[in-house]
Amino acid sequence: MRHTQSFLILLLAASPAAAADNGVAQTRALLEIEGLLNRVATAEKVGDAAALAQCYEGDGILLPSSGEPVIGRDEIARRYQAIFSGNTQRLVLESEELWVLDDLAVSRGAARGPAPRHKAQGPIRNRYVMTLKRHGETWEIRSLVWNSGSRVASR
Numbered sequence: 632m633r634h635t636q637s638f639l640i641l642l643l644a645a646s647p648a649a650a651a652d653n654g655v656a657q658t659r660a661l662l663e664i665e666g667l668l669n670r671v672a673t674a675e676k677v678g679d680a681a682a683l684a685q686c687y688e689g690d691g692i693l694l695p696s697s698g699e700p701v702i703g704r705d706e707i708a709r710r711y712q713a714i715f716s717g718n719t720q721r722l723v724l725e726s727e728e729l730w731v732l733d734d735l736a737v738s739r740g741a742a743r744g745p746a747p748r749h750k751a752q753g754p755i756r757n758r759y760v761m762t763l764k765r766h767g768e769t770w771e772i773r774s775l776v777w778n779s780g781s782r783v784a785s786r
Contacts, residue, residue, distance in 0.1 A: 660731045660770075664763060667770045668738065672724045675742075678715040684708035687772045688764060694776035696757075722755065734765040742777065755779075 667686060674683035684707040687693070693701040693710060701710045722742040730737045737760065744755040759777035763770050 657731060660736070660765070661729065663765075663768070663770050664729065664731065664736055664738070667763065667772070668724065668726055671772070675722060675724065680708045680711035680715055683711050687775075688766075691772050692774040694774060696777055696779040722757065724759075736763040736765075736770070737761070738763065 671683060671686050674680075674686065684704045687704055687707055690703055691707060693707045695701065695710070701707050722744040724740060724742050726738045726740040728737075728739045739760050740758075742755070742757040742759060757777050757779050759775060761775045762773040764773045
């Protein structure tokens, strides 16, 4: 009984320190991921397909709402270049939820933009899910899937 009590006291004494260390690591991971998401948003805003592709793992996967998966940075850069060419409309990314578990993370959110001039539908509001992976001190996109064509009703 005494050994059990001693162990519990030791465990309780050590737990706040472990929790604090985990909190610091979690905060650091969130800041690093926020930096990556800002790089993605900036590349999207200026239409820089190469910079956007560099946010992915070397064998990262882009899963567009239509078509086959796009695998690898070079192919991802080509796909974004095709998306950006002739399209001056840019979307604003908004991460709505972010979960981090050690070296993996998931971001879920929306990409919003004004209604295209040639369409009567409301503003664009695409939904996305992005998986991220940490490599040392760097976070990269493992995969990104989104739906497109979702519209918010005009008012």
